[in-house]
Structure formats: C-alpha cells, structure tokens
Amino acid sequence: MKGAYTDDAVVVEIGHRLQRERLNQNLSQAALAKRAGVSRKTITNLENGAGGTLGTLVAVLRGLNKLAALESFLPDPGVSPMQLLKLEGKVRQRASGKHKRGDRGVVEETSEKWEWDD
C-alpha cells in the first residue's frame, strides 16, 4: 500500500474496480448507463481509465447502489481539535496566513494526523 501510484494509475484502478463491481452484479454497461443516466460510452471511458467527471462518478455509484461508499471514502472530517483550541471555540473559515510576530511560532507545515490519513 505504498504511494507507488501515479494519479493516472489511480484513475485506471478506480475504473477497474467499478467494472468489477458492475460485473459482480451482472450488469451490462448499457444497463448501468441507463441507471446512471449517462451514455454507455461514458461508462466505457470510466472503466478503461479514460477518466471522467465527479458528477459521472457519483451517478455511476448510485447506479451500482454504492453511494454509501462515498461516506466511508470521505467521512465528515469534523473540526480538528487543534483548530478548536487555536480559535477558542470558533470554527476556522480560512487558512491562516504568515501573519506572525512574536513567538506564536511558524505555521505548522506538518499535518496533525486528524482522521483518514495516509
């Protein structure tokens, strides 16, 4: 599970998995296309790693009855405890700039490891 994948390779892998799920449900591309409300060509492109749009992905997941997968994919991150501390209860709406002075310290470039990390 290393980061040994280019972005393109990841897109290809996503396509393969969508295809396998479709086949496990014994759906044809045409049938899925109809369910998802897109053309068969779009399904073909997606499955073969030619990419597509976010909207298409969501439509296809719905067609496969796998929309719930998105919930596990992007669980609501919630607000980081650190953010709550820094802003004394306020939720951050923007990233902080390099506004510093004194020793409040440099902006942490390292992440805080708050949920779904790599």
Place this chain on the structure above:
Amino acid sequence: MKGAYTDDAVVVEIGHRLQRERLNQNLSQAALAKRAGVSRKTITNLENGAGGTLGTLVAVLRGLNKLAALESFLPDPGVSPMQLLKLEGKVRQRASGKHKRGDRGVVEETSEKWEWDD
C-alpha cells in the same frame, strides 16, 4: 443515511468535506493547488460544489495526503462467489446477455449483496 441526496448535492458535500480537511491542515487553497499541481480556481470550484474531473479529485487527495481514502472508498470488490460458482472457476469478463432458453432461469436482476452495499 437515506438516499435523500441528489447527485449534485453529493458533489457539493464532497466539496465541503475536502475543504474542511484542508482547513484542518491549515492549508490555503493556493498551497494545496501547488501541491496538487492544479490551479487555485480548480480547488475553489471543487470545494464550492462546481464539480471537476476524476483526475483533479485524485490530485487533490494526494495533496492532502489522503489518497488512502480511495482504498476504503473503492475497496477491491474481488470476484463474487456467485460468479465463481456460475462460471466454474472462471472470472467473468462480460455481463451475461439474455441468451436463455430452457429453464436456467432469467438473469438475476437483483444484486447479490456482495461487499460495500448501500
């Protein structure tokens, strides 16, 4: 967890979650854009529910060090046990048509509930 979301609403929700994750890491749109190798405008659009491409999504997840999220999102479905049974060990490469005759029965239109369902 009902299907009370339109496809568009799902895209919007994805944008919000990506934004919150970015803010939890205290990254500016500009900084994330640089990491992901896309324009800041693309980040803005994505976060504001204007959609984007699959490639962009992957790039942004990588920029957030959240590529692993895709693994939980689209876990390798593997081959359905039913498929293995039907094809006597062979992996299905295409969906089955309405080739029937005799009583081998109509093609199951209902899914088999094999992994990551809704």
Place this chain on the structure above:
DNA sequence: TTTTAATGAGCAATAAATTACGCAAAAAGG
C-alpha cells in the same frame, strides 16, 4: 461450433472543466 449479446474504439458535434488573469470582499491576527 454457432448464435447472440457485450465490449472497445473511432469520429464529429456539443458541453463542461481548466487555466491565468485581476479585483472586491472578508477573515485572521496584531
């Protein structure tokens, strides 16, 4: 082996996304 349906791919037209730019509004921090 023969038939039938599923798939991949090309092509032209249309629609959507990305880009670099700049500017106004607003949050963050002092």
Place this chain on the structure above:
DNA sequence: CCTTTTTGCGTAATTTATTGCTCATTAAAA
C-alpha cells in the same frame, strides 16, 4: 482599527469530457 492574506467570482482561451452514432471483436450460452 489596520494590515495582511485568503477566498470567491468574473472573463476569455484552451483543453478535456460527453454524446450518439457505427462497426469489428470477443465472451457467453446453447
């Protein structure tokens, strides 16, 4: 307050995705 930085949103040009065809291949089923 005042300053700095972030953010959203236009616009125009460029690139990419989608659609509806059609056709050649190939897996699946009998």
